[in-house]
Amino acid sequence: MAMVHSFLFAPFSDPARQEQLAAVENAFRAEAATPTTLLLGNLGAIGAPPVDAVILQPGRIALLVLVPQSGHLRVPALAYGAWRLNDQPIPSFGEADNPFAFYQHHKDSLLAWLSAQLNLAPTALPPLAGLVVLLAPVTYGSEVENQLSSQAAAHDFQLVNDLRQLPRRLRQLPPTSGAPTEAALEAWSTRLAAQQAMAEPEFYADDEEPSYGFWEQKARQLWQWLGAADVPADPPYGTAADPRQLEALRQELQRELQQQQQAAHAREATREQELVQLRQQLAQTPTYQQAAQQERAELEETLRVARAESAARNQELDARIQQLGQLIEQLRTQAAAPVVALPPSLAVSPAIPAQPKPIRKAVSTASPRPAHVHLRLTRVAFVVGVLLCLGLGGWAVVRLSKHYLATRKPKREQITRVARPAQNDPMQGYSDAATLTSQALDSTMEQDERQDEPLVVPDQDEPVVVHDSELIMQVTSDSAAKASEREEEAPAPDSIPQ
Incomplete structure (x- = not known):
């Protein structure tokens, strides 16, 4: 017969678990090829709640979770949440939600306690397996296998739905060549048996009569x-x-x-x-x-x-x-x-208001240019403008009717009469001078805003820097005078051939 040593550290509060533990012991005793087996029941030394059972064989250690129920088992989640058996949660696992969580919670503490009892290092013990023992018949939900295979920590955790399969399942665990050995298990079982024998109540021998007190003796006599x-x-x-x-x-x-x-x-x-x-x-x-x-x-x-x-x-x-x-x-x-009066041709010329523009443009340039170049360009621009006006006038004269050509002389005399008062009026010169002065002031303010850059006239001659506003006024006056002279020298519209 197989050597099976069973020790119950404390009675179970649930009689069904007590009977299931006895059935586990009988299953191992019924196996002829079972090696030396040590069965520890209701082990509470490692913490609360106590472990239902622990099985030790040479090279194998397993923690048993007893579930004395049968039916259809469903596992919504392996690591957390309650398992449901017949649509009812499985109770009595303390702080743990389910048997797997209970096994994970007591795994390290059980190995530490076993290493202390066997006088071995925790690393010398084999891996701890977890077995959930149910009562037949048991059917599993479709998600049970997926949950067991998806968890990496569940490789040493199994479900047993028949007590007769428990010894075979334990033999299928990978054995180790180390502890615990059969000798160590035998020695530990001997110590446990001696400890339980010392805890048994003492009975009196048949030839010895205990000494009772007066009232205790009277009570026993009444009991008899x-x-x-x-x-x-x-x-x-x-x-x-x-x-x-x-x-x-x-x-x-x-x-x-x-x-x-x-x-x-x-x-x-x-x-x-x-x-x-x-x-x-x-x-x-x-x-x-x-x-x-x-x-x-x-x-x-x-x-x-x-x-x-x-x-x-x-x-x-x-x-x-x-x-x-x-x-x-x-x-x-x-x-x-006092400002010199401008010629009448300058007063009526439409090109005078556009003269400050070359000055503004010259302010924004980067390199200085000579002043006489500015005067030359101004004169050339003015002459070109006069010639353009003359060309347009000639074209208009050709296009006009003979009646308009016959009356052009009185109109010219009228224009001359209008221009002469402007020539004799000194206020006209002052207004033109004021206009030129305001334009020069604007040019000077723009020059100051651009960080006092020198006044530049774009040309290909030698650079000349102009810093004095008086020179600007002189250049403007000279440009106006030269333009008036060229206008007087230009041929009159009467000389255009009809």
């Missing part, structure tokens, strides 16, 4: 007189189960004490971490202050530089405004001086 002396001492009438209940209570109190100690250690560790963080923050506070002071100094330096630049720009603008005021005063002085 009532005919209850033949009641067996087995549970629930006797007191044989009291030591086990006391042991279970002791273990429960010990677990609670361990949990409280662990909670206290956790709180102490958390407090230590908080103290370390506070020390680090206190150590870093001067660094923060230095960084803030440095940032404040940089900001003040930036503001100081900005104020200095703003003051410099304001001074530069004030200087330019003063220069502009002086230039305006000079222009006003020049405008108040």
Whole structure:
């Protein structure tokens, strides 16, 4: 017969699980080829809730989760959430939601406890397998297999729906050549048996009569007189189960004490971490202050530089405004001086208002040009304009009727009479001079806005820089005079052949 050592550390609160554990033991005893097996039931030394059963064989360790129910099993999620058996959640797993979560929660603590009991390192023990034992018949939902295959941590976790398959499933686990060995299992089973024997209640020998007190003896005599002396001492009438209940209570109190100690250690560790963080923050506070002071100094330096630049720009603008005021005063002085009357041909010429445009264009250029080039270009432009006007006039004369050609002489005399008063009127010269002065002022202001660039006339001659507004006025006056002379020298419209 197979060597199966079974030890129950405390009675189950659920009789169905107690019966299922006995069925597991019988299944291993029925196997002839079963190696030395150590079955530990209701193991509460590793934490609450207690583990239903642990099976140890040479090179194999398995944690059993007993579910004394049958029906249709559905697993919505393997790692979290309750499993449903016959559309009802499976209860009694403590803080864990389902058997897989229970197995994951107790896995490390069970290996640590076994290594301490066997005097082995945790790395020397084989991998811990998890087996959920159900009562037949059991059917699985379509999602169960997918859930088991999708979780990487479920490679050593199985569902067993028949107790007769449990020994075979355990043999299919990959064995290891290390611990626990058969000798280690035998030695541990011997120690466990001795511990349980010491915890059994002591019975008196037949030849020994215990010493009772007076009232206790009277009570026993009354018990015998009532005919209850033949009641067996087995549970629930006797007191044989009291030591086990006391042991279970002791273990429960010990677990609670361990949990409280662990909670206290956790709180102490958390407090230590908080103290370390506070020390680090206190150590870093001067660094923060230095960084803030440095940032404040940089900001003040930036503001100081900005104020200095703003003051410099304001001074530069004030200087330019003063220069502009002086230039305006000079222009006003020049405008108040007597101005030479312009010829009548200049007064009626339509090309005079367009003369300041070359000056504005020349201001925007980059390289200086000579003044006489500007005068030459102005004269050429004026002559070209006069010739263009004459050509247009000739074309108009040809197109007009003979009646219009017969009356052109009186019209010319009328135009001459209109032009002569303008020549004799000194205010006309002042108005023209004022116009030229305002145009020169605009040109000077544009020149100041473009950072005092020199006045330039585009040409291919040698560069000459013009900085004086008086020279601008002189150039304008010379251009107007030369244009008037060329207009007088130009042939009159009467000479155009009909």
